[in-house]
Amino acid sequence: MTRRAPWWLWVAGVAMAALALLPAVYLVVRASDADADTWRLLLRDRTWGLLWRTLGLAGAVTACAAAVSLPLAWLTSRTDLPGRRAWVVLLCVPLALPTFVSGYVLLAAFGTGGALEEPLSRWGLPVPSVYGFPGALLALTVSTYPYFLLALRAGLQAQDPAWLEGARSLGLTPARAFWRVTVPLLRPAFASGALLVGLYVLSDFGAVALLQYDTFSRAIYVQYEGAYDRTYAARLGLALVVVTVAVLVLEVRLRGRAGYHRSAKGASRAASPVRLGRWRVPALLLCGAVVALGVGLPVGVLVFWGVRGLSGAEAPVLGPALNSVFASALGAVAAVLGALPLAFLAVRHPGRLTVALERAAYGGYALPPIVLALSLVFLGVQALPFLYGTLAMLVLAYLVRFLPQAVGVTRSSLLQLNPHLPEAAASLGQPPSGVLRRVTAPLLRPGLLAGAALVFLTAMKELPATLLLAPIGFETLATRVWSATAEGRFAEAALPALVLLAVSTLGVGLLVSQEGGSTPS
Amino acid sequence: MTRLLSICLFLSLSSTALAAETLTVYSGRNEKLVGPLFKKFTEKTGIEVKVRYGETPQLAATLLEEGAKTPADVFFAQDAGGLGALANAGRLQPLPKEVLGKVDARFRSPQGLWVGTSGRARTVAYNTKKVKAEELPKSILGFTDAKWKGRLGWAPTNASFQAFVTTLRLLKGEEAATQWLKGMQANSPRVYKNNAAIIEALVRGEIDAGFVNHYYLYAAKKDKGELPVANHFVAAGDPGALVNVAGVSILKETKKADAARKLATYLLETDAQTYFSTETYEYPLVSGVKTAAALPELSKVGSPDLDLSKLDDLRGTVKLLQDTGVL
Numbered sequence A: 001m002t003r004r005a006p007w008w009l010w011v012a013g014v015a016m017a018a019l020a021l022l023p024a025v026y027l028v029v030r031a032s033d034a035d036a037d038t039w040r041l042l043l044r045d046r047t048w049g050l051l052w053r054t055l056g057l058a059g060a061v062t063a064c065a066a067a068v069s070l071p072l073a074w075l076t077s078r079t080d081l082p083g084r085r086a087w088v089v090l091l092c093v094p095l096a097l098p099t100f101v102s103g104y105v106l107l108a109a110f111g112t113g114g115a116l117e118e119p120l121s122r123w124g125l126p127v128p129s130v131y132g133f134p135g136a137l138l139a140l141t142v143s144t145y146p147y148f149l150l151a152l153r154a155g156l157q158a159q160d161p162a163w164l165e166g167a168r169s170l171g172l173t174p175a176r177a178f179w180r181v182t183v184p185l186l187r188p189a190f191a192s193g194a195l196l197v198g199l200y201v202l203s204d205f206g207a208v209a210l211l212q213y214d215t216f217s218r219a220i221y222v223q224y225e226g227a228y229d230r231t232y233a234a235r236l237g238l239a240l241v242v243v244t245v246a247v248l249v250l251e252v253r254l255r256g257r258a259g260y261h262r263s264a265k266g267a268s269r270a271a272s273p274v275r276l277g278r279w280r281v282p283a284l285l286l287c288g289a290v291v292a293l294g295v296g297l298p299v300g301v302l303v304f305w306g307v308r309g310l311s312g313a314e315a316p317v318l319g320p321a322l323n324s325v326f327a328s329a330l331g332a333v334a335a336v337l338g339a340l341p342l343a344f345l346a347v348r349h350p351g352r353l354t355v356a357l358e359r360a361a362y363g364g365y366a367l368p369p370i371v372l373a374l375s376l377v378f379l380g381v382q383a384l385p386f387l388y389g390t391l392a393m394l395v396l397a398y399l400v401r402f403l404p405q406a407v408g409v410t411r412s413s414l415l416q417l418n419p420h421l422p423e424a425a426a427s428l429g430q431p432p433s434g435v436l437r438r439v440t441a442p443l444l445r446p447g448l449l450a451g452a453a454l455v456f457l458t459a460m461k462e463l464p465a466t467l468l469l470a471p472i473g474f475e476t477l478a479t480r481v482w483s484a485t486a487e488g489r490f491a492e493a494a495l496p497a498l499v500l501l502a503v504s505t506l507g508v509g510l511l512v513s514q515e516g517g518s519t520p521s
Numbered sequence B: 001m002t003r004l005l006s007i008c009l010f011l012s013l014s015s016t017a018l019a020a021e022t023l024t025v026y027s028g029r030n031e032k033l034v035g036p037l038f039k040k041f042t043e044k045t046g047i048e049v050k051v052r053y054g055e056t057p058q059l060a061a062t063l064l065e066e067g068a069k070t071p072a073d074v075f076f077a078q079d080a081g082g083l084g085a086l087a088n089a090g091r092l093q094p095l096p097k098e099v100l101g102k103v104d105a106r107f108r109s110p111q112g113l114w115v116g117t118s119g120r121a122r123t124v125a126y127n128t129k130k131v132k133a134e135e136l137p138k139s140i141l142g143f144t145d146a147k148w149k150g151r152l153g154w155a156p157t158n159a160s161f162q163a164f165v166t167t168l169r170l171l172k173g174e175e176a177a178t179q180w181l182k183g184m185q186a187n188s189p190r191v192y193k194n195n196a197a198i199i200e201a202l203v204r205g206e207i208d209a210g211f212v213n214h215y216y217l218y219a220a221k222k223d224k225g226e227l228p229v230a231n232h233f234v235a236a237g238d239p240g241a242l243v244n245v246a247g248v249s250i251l252k253e254t255k256k257a258d259a260a261r262k263l264a265t266y267l268l269e270t271d272a273q274t275y276f277s278t279e280t281y282e283y284p285l286v287s288g289v290k291t292a293a294a295l296p297e298l299s300k301v302g303s304p305d306l307d308l309s310k311l312d313d314l315r316g317t318v319k320l321l322q323d324t325g326v327l
Helices: A007-031 A036-042 A045-078 A084-096 A099-110 A117-122 A133-158 A161-169 A174-185 A187-203 A206-210 A216-225 A230-255 A277-308 A318-348 A352-360 A369-383 A391-415 A420-427 A432-461 A464-469 A477-486 A490-513 B002-019 B031-045 B056-069 B080-088 B140-144 B159-172 B174-186 B195-204 B215-224 B257-267 B270-279 B308-312 B314-323
Strands: B022-027 B048-053 B074-077 B115-127 B152-154 B209-213 B229-232 B243-251
Touching: A007 A230, A007 A318, A007 A352, A007 A369, A007 A391, A045 A084, A045 A133, A045 A174, A045 A187, A045 A216, A045 A230, A045 A277, A084 A133, A084 A277, A084 A432, A084 A490, A099 A133, A099 A206, A099 A277, A099 A477, A099 A490, A133 A187, A133 A206, A133 A277, A133 A391, A133 A432, A161 A174, A187 A216, A187 A230, A187 A391, A206 A216, A216 A230, A216 A369, A216 B056, A230 A352, A230 A369, A277 A490, A318 A352, A318 A391, A318 A432, A318 A477, A318 A490, A369 A391, A369 A464, A369 B056, A391 A432, A391 A464, A420 A432, A432 A477, A432 A490, A464 A477, A464 B048, A464 B056, A477 A490, A477 B031, A490 B215, B022 B031, B022 B056, B022 B257, B031 B048, B031 B257, B031 B270, B056 B074, B056 B080, B074 B080, B074 B257, B080 B159, B080 B243, B080 B308, B115 B140, B115 B159, B115 B195, B115 B215, B115 B270, B140 B159, B140 B174, B152 B195, B159 B174, B159 B209, B159 B308, B159 B314, B174 B314, B195 B209, B195 B215, B195 B229, B209 B215, B215 B229, B243 B257, B243 B308, B257 B270
Parallel strands: B022 B048, B022 B074, B152 B209
Antiparallel strands: B074 B243, B115 B209, B115 B229, B115 B243
């Protein structure tokens, strides 16, 4: 099964990995503007403190996001839950909300003097403090659990129901069969979700800054924002790259090399949905609660802001909305295409080198986005002046930044695809293009769509790269929201933020409706 | 007749298209604030302006990364620190004397590499329901008093706060600055992301007083109407009375230096200065333009006597903030 990969796959894979490693290379260049003092600064106790705080937050958010997503993924893909697809769409929307907005929303709702203070105190309930660890945990869990949700759903949909049926026929109760068969088989999906969530937390700046929790990423921003010190910032960034490498190696170790596809004869078919029966109401309540927190609360706060400020003339949002959709869609297509060679190499031709290439895709993912944006400024000006300042440069930035999201999901669904199916098709006389079109692509579709949805949603809210690399005058909804909140004009931020959520909902709705027959209907 | 008209229209359009020059500006100032000014400039001179908006420090870092190949002609920054970083790296060219001469020497680069376009004073904003004006200390140094424990907010990662700490170091010495930061730490101030977030917290009643730039309060009032928040100006000459500037500079390698100079000139004309005063509630820096009615005169604010270009010594400030555990 580990036949040599064709040369073009290698070329594509190496090119993608090189692109993804660019931010790290840039940091090495910047960090070497030497003086010993800054290295000393790096090794202070404070750096270790920051590291522990950052890793603690990343671990906690990952665990919470996984715990929330597993039941949601199962309910929306394996049961007769009413309105499954609508729930999936709503549950994914928080991904499109910039974390600097979620931070403001939490403060506006739970902060001192916030909207919930009076009702809570009327009931004699204490107002929970949103500052520090609890607030950062809440904000980041709400904005990252969809990474898990989409990965787990793709995993569940690709899972052959025969596994579960086999377990049931051996006498396991449905619950035990779920924990002993379904969940272990989701290991690759958990792994890719955990990487996306954990590394995203390492890179987040918006939420931790507003909710006053000090992390590595925040320390890096401080160097740019306050000190104009690119050298020290680059060194902190390199430290973060080291952490990322450690996490990636650890994840490979934990994941192991098990196969996750079916190997028996016959074809896989769709599972029949589990009847929820009397569990239907609690299931709906769970979905409703998560949606209320992730979508209802921000929409409520945004509408409140917007109504308060309706008197002012509103800036048009149609142009920025079209720009957002166009650039994010291009970014999603680019990232999914870029992810394919890396995922194919790592899954179909596993070896040290191919796994290393696939891991390289995560090169810049844990870095604060400003570092990535500056590294692309560097690349653009030095090597690609003809692209610099064009939309292509922005799409390239989205590709580099969001490649890991596409790789993670593609990889886990590819792991569950039995390689003998395309081989059989080939032996039956299909040319490679036919195998791809008629066998591999349809089987991979849920995974690819989930990857595209992820990238689309996250690109919609992307800020630093959009500000620095988009063609001049190319406004997106996210830049509009930023420019209003930066000056404290929250009323003006409301409309573009609401449109951002609405457009993202439509986009994900469209992708989910394309999921096709693999969902029980 | 229509044909003639359309020919005329075509000719006039094409002639303006030919004549139109395009300037590329990197603006660390918000589009809402300065966008209308660029429009007026285009109407007046026929020079088109393309603007990349962003955060001042991030645009400064971008300009440093782009080096000589930058597409930018002009850098319009929100504070003197960003301009200083580019001046130090040798990325700026001197401005003409007549432009520099319009502004008091305190508010421009001694080498003539940038010029302030509007002034931004440090103030203490306070919640008028919780604090009486006479309770507030005359000097920023008074806020280390234990009675302020748990009542203050600051934004130590914010460039304007760091410029103030630099002022404190330069005016009172490292030791005094260290003491002040430690005293403040003992009062456990709440940490905010920026000035706007401090004003929000004051409106919510989360804190009683916070260190901000003066105009954020007026922006918030525009957004929300009357608020129980007011600005307190500390005594003239106090480090807490620093007036920093937003300013303009021309990139060294620009091929459009003439047009760039026209823009710099325009920003110091009465028109633009009045705009800053009335629309953004900043201090106009050219004499003869009225300060917004809600504000004390710039001369009364009494910014301490300090060379603003020295505010680029931010490394020392950030190091001090790190050593005292503030950052």
